[in-house]
Amino acid sequence: MLLGDRNTLYFHRRAVNRKQRNKISTLKLSDGTWCDDNLTLQEEATRYFASLFSKDDTPEEPFPSERSFPTLHDHLLCHLDDLPTDDESKRPDFEVSSAYSHILASPWDDKDQIWDLIWKNTVPQRVRLFLWLTCRQRLMTNSERCRRGLGTSVVCPRCHMADESVLHTLRDCVESKAAWMQLLAPRMREVFFQLDLHSWLRCNLSSHVALPGDDIPWRILFASLLWQLRKNKNDLIFNNLPPFGWICLNVDGAVSPSTCMGSVGGLFRDTDGRWLLGFNKLLGVTSPLIAKLWAIYIGLKLAWDNGFEYVQVQSDCLEVVKLIRDPTEACNSLSLVRAIDLYRRKCLVTEIIWTPRDANKPIDRLAKCVNSHLFDVLTLDEPPDYLQPILAVDISALHS
Numbered sequence: 001m002l003l004g005d006r007n008t009l010y011f012h013r014r015a016v017n018r019k020q021r022n023k024i025s026t027l028k029l030s031d032g033t034w035c036d037d038n039l040t041l042q043e044e045a046t047r048y049f050a051s052l053f054s055k056d057d058t059p060e061e062p063f064p065s066e067r068s069f070p071t072l073h074d075h076l077l078c079h080l081d082d083l084p085t086d087d088e089s090k091r092p093d094f095e096v097s098s099a100y101s102h103i104l105a106s107p108w109d110d111k112d113q114i115w116d117l118i119w120k121n122t123v124p125q126r127v128r129l130f131l132w133l134t135c136r137q138r139l140m141t142n143s144e145r146c147r148r149g150l151g152t153s154v155v156c157p158r159c160h161m162a163d164e165s166v167l168h169t170l171r172d173c174v175e176s177k178a179a180w181m182q183l184l185a186p187r188m189r190e191v192f193f194q195l196d197l198h199s200w201l202r203c204n205l206s207s208h209v210a211l212p213g214d215d216i217p218w219r220i221l222f223a224s225l226l227w228q229l230r231k232n233k234n235d236l237i238f239n240n241l242p243p244f245g246w247i248c249l250n251v252d253g254a255v256s257p258s259t260c261m262g263s264v265g266g267l268f269r270d271t272d273g274r275w276l277l278g279f280n281k282l283l284g285v286t287s288p289l290i291a292k293l294w295a296i297y298i299g300l301k302l303a304w305d306n307g308f309e310y311v312q313v314q315s316d317c318l319e320v321v322k323l324i325r326d327p328t329e330a331c332n333s334l335s336l337v338r339a340i341d342l343y344r345r346k347c348l349v350t351e352i353i354w355t356p357r358d359a360n361k362p363i364d365r366l367a368k369c370v371n372s373h374l375f376d377v378l379t380l381d382e383p384p385d386y387l388q389p390i391l392a393v394d395i396s397a398l399h400s
């Protein structure tokens, strides 16, 4: 304040200067032309980032990498779980293993900034982002979900033998380990599986050594396999099954935008994902939140009627999950919340967790395919025909 207005002027100039430097005024479009029209720039940026975070694996072109990204094709992926043949086991240094020995044995600089290794790796930007999230332990594992208050169990849903951490998922869990074991020489396995997350990433992402007969550096192959393992893990997440011995109740509520009429759907499945009982019901005019609460209430009532004792309720609505988990729910102003609480205290052992919307697709369909003249609860002992295609995709992801 001693400098009066000049003080403010200094910071104002700094801010203006920075704003000018950060501004993108021109972009080269995919047809090779340059564009400086603001509206087109906005659309291009939106399209780029929408594509970057989509599930589509097609590389974004032009890509900010020096070379195309190597992918593991299906005919190779199906061999990742194969055990080495007798012949391979007898040869202690079969090609890939010996190459990996060389890779791990090659010196790697402890002072390498791991961030540089990630951002300079010549892989698609989405893979770099994934590596960055991996390094920061921000992947949505059960450990991370519990840390954020979204889950109740840290146990790995695939092997049930350890906490589901980032390192466990990508390296130590049964299928991931089998994949890595195909590449590792026996004498290197101990080191590979003992490194902590940062050392493991730094060691592998700093290697420029290529496998025999190939000019792709190990750091790219390593990132590629990590990406594939992460995709396999997500397939499992979309089939978010409950702990052994529990029954899973997925619920959803929908409200028609045109009529404001609500409907609910739910599905009970066992630990292996098998259909136990489905239901849907038409509600009157209601809101999405109330519809989702109705779905839980009706589901718990059916659980009670059918003698299901250990029930894990899965909803894709975080607000509902928080409402039900609230320890003061017994005196909540919403009568449905209080009614749900009564059921939970009555007899059942229940827990409620949030699940991604994609995992709830079959239930969303159940809720929307309700009989528009019937207000009774309709129970389904077998999956209806209209759900067969969705369930087939669901089950193939579970067993892939």
Ligand SMILES: [Zn+2]
Pocket (backbone or CB within 6 Å): 156, 157, 158, 159, 160, 161, 162, 168, 172, 173, 174
């Ligand atoms: Zn596991």
